[in-house]
Amino acid sequence: xxxxxxSVGTELLMGQTANTNVVYLSQELNLLGxxxxxxxxxxxxxxxxxxxxxxxxxxxxxxxTTGGLGPTQDDLTKEIVCEVHxxxxxxxxxxxxxxxxxxxxxxxxxxxxxxxxxxxxxxxKVFDNDQGTAPGFALETDGKxxxxxxxxxxxMKAMYQRRVKSFLEDRADSVLFFRDIRxxxxxxxxxxxxxxxxxxxxxxxxxxxxxxxxxxxxxxAAKSIDLVAAQKLVDDKLPExxxxxxxxxxxxxxxxxxxxxxxxxxENNISISCAESCTGGLFASTLIDVPGISRVFDRGxxxxxxxxxxxxxxxxxxxxxxYGAVSKETAKEMSEGxxxxxxxxxxxxxxxxxxxxxxxxKKPVGLSYIGLTYMNQTKVIEEQMxxxxxxxxxxxxxxxxxxxxxxxxxxxx
Amino acid sequence: xxxxxxSVGTELLMGQTANTNVVYLSQELNLLGxxxxxxxxxxxxxxxxxxxxxxxxxxxxxxxTTGGLGPTQDDLTKEIVCEVHxxxxxxxxxxxxxxxxxxxxxxxxxxxxxxxxxxxxxxxKVFDNDQGTAPGFALETDGKxxxxxxxxxxxMKAMYQRRVKSFLEDRADSVLFFRDIRxxxxxxxxxxxxxxxxxxxxxxxxxxxxxxxxxxxxxxAAKSIDLVAAQKLVDDKLPExxxxxxxxxxxxxxxxxxxxxxxxxxENNISISCAESCTGGLFASTLIDVPGISRVFDRGxxxxxxxxxxxxxxxxxxxxxxYGAVSKETAKEMSEGxxxxxxxxxxxxxxxxxxxxxxxxKKPVGLSYIGLTYMNQTKVIEEQMxxxxxxxxxxxxxxxxxxxxxxxxxxxx
Numbered sequence: 133x134x135x136x137x138x139s140v141g142t143e144l145l146m147g148q149t150a151n152t153n154v155v156y157l158s159q160e161l162n163l164l165g166x167x168x169x170x171x172x173x174x175x176x177x178x179x180x181x182x183x184x185x186x187x188x189x190x191x192x193x194x195x196x197t198t199g200g201l202g203p204t205q206d207d208l209t210k211e212i213v214c215e216v217h218x219x220x221x222x223x224x225x226x227x228x229x230x231x232x233x234x235x236x237x238x239x240x241x242x243x244x245x246x247x248x249x250x251x252x253x254x255x256x257k258v259f260d261n262d263q264g265t266a267p268g269f270a271l272e273t274d275g276k277x278x279x280x281x282x283x284x285x286x287x288m289k290a291m292y293q294r295r296v297k298s299f300l301e302d303r304a305d306s307v308l309f310f311r312d313i314r315x316x317x318x319x320x321x322x323x324x325x326x327x328x329x330x331x332x333x334x335x336x337x338x339x340x341x342x343x344x345x346x347x348x349x350x351x352x353a354a355k356s357i358d359l360v361a362a363q364k365l366v367d368d369k370l371p372e373x374x375x376x377x378x379x380x381x382x383x384x385x386x387x388x389x390x391x392x393x394x395x396x397x398x399e400n401n402i403s404i405s406c407a408e409s410c411t412g413g414l415f416a417s418t419l420i421d422v423p424g425i426s427r428v429f430d431r432g433x434x435x436x437x438x439x440x441x442x443x444x445x446x447x448x449x450x451x452x453x454x455y456g457a458v459s460k461e462t463a464k465e466m467s468e469g470x471x472x473x474x475x476x477x478x479x480x481x482x483x484x485x486x487x488x489x490x491x492x493x494k495k496p497v498g499l500s501y502i503g504l505t506y507m508n509q510t511k512v513i514e515e516q517m518x519x520x521x522x523x524x525x526x527x528x529x530x531x532x533x534x535x536x537x538x539x540x541x542x543x544x545x
Numbered sequence: 546x547x548x549x550x551x552s553v554g555t556e557l558l559m560g561q562t563a564n565t566n567v568v569y570l571s572q573e574l575n576l577l578g579x580x581x582x583x584x585x586x587x588x589x590x591x592x593x594x595x596x597x598x599x600x601x602x603x604x605x606x607x608x609x610t611t612g613g614l615g616p617t618q619d620d621l622t623k624e625i626v627c628e629v630h631x632x633x634x635x636x637x638x639x640x641x642x643x644x645x646x647x648x649x650x651x652x653x654x655x656x657x658x659x660x661x662x663x664x665x666x667x668x669x670k671v672f673d674n675d676q677g678t679a680p681g682f683a684l685e686t687d688g689k690x691x692x693x694x695x696x697x698x699x700x701m702k703a704m705y706q707r708r709v710k711s712f713l714e715d716r717a718d719s720v721l722f723f724r725d726i727r728x729x730x731x732x733x734x735x736x737x738x739x740x741x742x743x744x745x746x747x748x749x750x751x752x753x754x755x756x757x758x759x760x761x762x763x764x765x766a767a768k769s770i771d772l773v774a775a776q777k778l779v780d781d782k783l784p785e786x787x788x789x790x791x792x793x794x795x796x797x798x799x800x801x802x803x804x805x806x807x808x809x810x811x812e813n814n815i816s817i818s819c820a821e822s823c824t825g826g827l828f829a830s831t832l833i834d835v836p837g838i839s840r841v842f843d844r845g846x847x848x849x850x851x852x853x854x855x856x857x858x859x860x861x862x863x864x865x866x867x868y869g870a871v872s873k874e875t876a877k878e879m880s881e882g883x884x885x886x887x888x889x890x891x892x893x894x895x896x897x898x899x900x901x902x903x904x905x906x907k908k909p910v911g912l913s914y915i916g917l918t919y920m921n922q923t924k925v926i927e928e929q930m931x932x933x934x935x936x937x938x939x940x941x942x943x944x945x946x947x948x949x950x951x952x953x954x955x956x957x958x
Binding site: 139142143144145146147148149150151152154155156157158159160162168169170171172173174175177180184187202203204205206237238239243245246263284286340342406408411412413414415416417419420421423426429430431432433434435436437439440443444473474522523526 | 552557558559560561562563564565567568569570571572573574575581582583584585586587588590593597600604733734735737738744753754755756757764821824825826827828829830832833834839842843844845846847848849850852853856857886887901929931932933934935936937939
C-alpha cells in the first residue's frame with residue numbers, strides 16, 4: 133500500500149511541537165511492509181487540508197491522518213475527510229455512550245463542543261479511544277482508505293496498537309517480524325562497527341542500529357509470508373549476534389533496562405532501597421514504573437544536601453570534608469548507611485556531578501560514584517560519563533545504576 | 546511570504562530520524578512573520594520531489610528544502626530545483642576552492658563524487674557552509690524563491706543563522722511576537738470555551754489553545770512592523786485575558802510550572818523537603834531540574850512501603866490501619882513527620898493510587914492526597930484525577946503538588 137502520513141495542526145507549523153507521530157507511524161508501517169511515500173503537515177485550515185487529501189489520493193491508496201479530531205472549532209479533519217469521501221457525519225451511538233461515560237468519570241459536565249466528537253462518517257469503521265475523548269476511524273471508498281487518529285501521541289499510539297495495526301495487517305501481503313536487541317555500555321557507532329560482518333551481507337533479515345537516551349539497540353527484521361517463518365529467519369541469527377555483542381545485551385525482547393532490572397528483583401525476591409544525590413529521585417521514580425515492584429521496593433532517599441546525607445544515611449562529616457560529597461567514600465557510606473537503616477537486601481547509592489556547574493579538574497561534570505551494598509559487601513563503581521547536559525547526565529547515571537544491579541544479580545565478573 | 550518546508554530523505558520516511566529541522570525552521574520563520582503553510586517530506590526520489598516543488602509553487606512563494614545536497618548519487622535536490630527554475634548547474638569557483646580547502650584540512654583527497662557539491666545553479670545566490678562540505682543557495686525566478694540547505698541539523702542551523710536569516714529579513718514585511726500563557730487546573734476545551742469572547746473576534750492578535758502533559762496553555766500572537774509594536778498588541782490584551790482565566794495562570798513567560806515554583810522557592814528562600822509515595826521520586830527529580838534549587842532543596846523521601854512511612858516519617862501504624870495509606874490522615878502525618886525530622890520551612894507529602902491496580906470504589910485509581918506543612922500549619926488537599934495511566938496519573942499528581950505550592954506561596958485562598 134502506498135501511503136501518505138498527513139499531520140494536522142497549526143502548532144506543528146509553528147514549530148511548537150515536534151512531530152513524533154510520524155516517526156512512530158513510519159517505523160510501525162515499515163514493519164508491516166507498508167510504503168510511506170510522503171509526510172504532509174498542514175495547519176487547521178480546511179481548504180488546504182482538502183487539497184492535500186485529494187493530492188495524496190492521486191498516487192497513494194492510503195492516507196493516515198493524526199490530529200484535528202478534538203472538540204474545538206479548528207478540529208476539522210473528520211469533516212474534510214468525510215466530504216472528500218462523499219460521506220456524511222451521523223451520531224455514532226457507541227462513541228456517544230463512551231463520551232458520556234468518560235465525562236461522568238471525570239465528574240465534569242459534557243460541554244456542547246464535546247458532542248461533535250461522537251459524530252462519525254456513516255460508512256466508517258470506528259476505532260474507540262481508551263486514552264481520550266476523540267475516537268478515530270477508517271473510511272474506504274473505491275479502494276482509497278483514510279485512517280484518522282487523534283493527535284496526542286499517547287492516544288494515537290494506543291489506538292494504533294489496539295485497533296489500527298490489525299486493520300492494516302489484514303490488508304498487508306507480507307509480514308515482518310523484528311527483535312529489538314537492547315544493549316548497554318556500547319555506543320551506537322561502535323555497535324554498528326562490531327555488527328559489520330552481519331550488516332554487510334544483509335538481505336533478509338536486515339539490521340539497523342538505533343540510539344535512544346543513553347542506550348543503543350539493534351533491530352533485526354525479517355519479512356516472510358507468516359510470523360512464524362519471519363521469526364525463524366531472525367532467531368536463526370541470534371547465535372552469531374551473541375557471538376559479536378553478547379556481553380552488552382540485556383534484552384532480546386525489546387524491554388528497557390529498568391524493566392529488566394525490576395523484573396529480576398521481583399523474580400529473585402530481592403528487597404531494594406536507594407539513596408540518590410545527583411539523580412534526585414530519578415532512579416526511584418523510574419524503578420517504580422515496573423508493575424509489581426511494590427513487592428520488593430522499600431524506600432528511596434533523595435539526600436541532596438550534605439546535612440541530609442549525614443542525618444538520613446549516617447555519612448560522617450569527616451568523610452564529606454576529607455573526600456567531598458562526590459567520592460568513592462561517600463558513595464560507600466551512603467549505601468552502607470541505607471542498608472543499616474532499612475535492612476533491604478540490596479541498597480544502592482549514587483553521588484555525582486550532574487552539571488552544568490560544580491565540575492572541577494579532578495571531579496569533572498559527568499563523574500559519578502555508585503555504591504552497592506549486597507550480602508554485607510559493598511562495591512563502589514566509578515563512572516565518568518561524556519558530559520552532554522544535566523538531564524542526559526542524570527539519566528545516564530540512573531541507567532548505570534540499573535546496569536550495575538543487572539550485572540550484580542546475573543553474577544557477572 | 547507563504548512558505549513550504551520541504552524535507553528530503555528516505556531515512557525520514559522510514560522513521561529512522563526525527564525531523565528536527567522543520568521544528569527549528571518553523572520557529573525561526575514564524576518569528577520573522579513568514580507564514581509556513583505546509584511541511585512536506587519526500588524520499589530520495591526525483592520524480593516525487595519535482596512534483597512536490599511544482600505543487601508548492603501553486604500557492605506559495607517560498608520553498609525551503611533541507612537535505613539532498615551531499616555528494617552521493619541519491620542527493621538530487623539541487624538538480625531538481627535547478628530544473629524546475631529553468632536554470633543550469635555550473636562550477637561555482639568559490640565553493641570549489643572551499644571544498645578543496647576543507648578536504649586538505651581533513652587530510653583527505655577529494656573523491657570524484659565530492660566535486661558535484663561545488664556545482665551551483667548559474668543564477669543562484671550561494672550560501673557557504675562552515676560546518677560541512679555542501680554549500681546551500683537561494684534561487685529566484687519570477688517571484689518564486691527556493692532556498693536549499695543541507696540536511697544535517699548542525700550544518701543547517703549554522704547556515705540559517707549566518708546566511709539565510711538576513712536574506713529573509715530583507716524580504717519580510719512584518720514580525721511576530723507571541724506569549725505562551727500557561728495555566729493549570731483548566732482543561733484545554735474548558736480553556737477554549739472560557740476564551741471564546743476573545744477567540745471569536747480574533748484578528749490580530751490571534752489566540753490558540755494547546756495541551757501538553759497535563760497543562761493547558763494559550764498562545765497569543767500578533768504581527769506588526771516591528772517587535773515593540775507587535776508585543777504591545779499582545780500585552781494590551783492581557784487585562785482581558787486575566788479577567789477571563791486569571792485564576793488559572795501561573796506564567797505569561799512560557800515557563801513550565803516546576804520552573805516557576807522552583808524560582809519562587811529560591812526567591813523567597815523557602816527551604817523544602819518532600820515525602821512521596823505514589824509519585825515515587827518524580828516530584829524531587831523534577832524540582833531539582835531547576836537551576837540553583839540546591840540552595841533550598843534539602844531532601845526527598847520516597848516512602849513506598851508502609852514500613853518506610855512509619856520509620857522515616859513517624860506515620861502511626863494505627864493511622865495506616867484505620868484510614869489506609871491513601872488517606873487524608875496519612876498525608877497529614879507524612880508532611881508533619883517530615884517537618885519534624887528536617888526542619889525545612891515547607892514540607893510536602895503525597896500519597897495516592899497511581900494504578901493500574903489498587904483502586905477501590907471508595908478510593909479509585911487517580912485519587913491522591915497532598916499534605917503541606919508550612920509555618921506550623923498543615924493543609925491537606927484531596928484530588929481525584931481522571932485516570933489515564935500510571936505514568937500520566939503520577940505526572941498529574943506531581944503537577945498538582947507544584948500547583949499547591951504555587952498557590953500557597955502566592956497566598957491564594
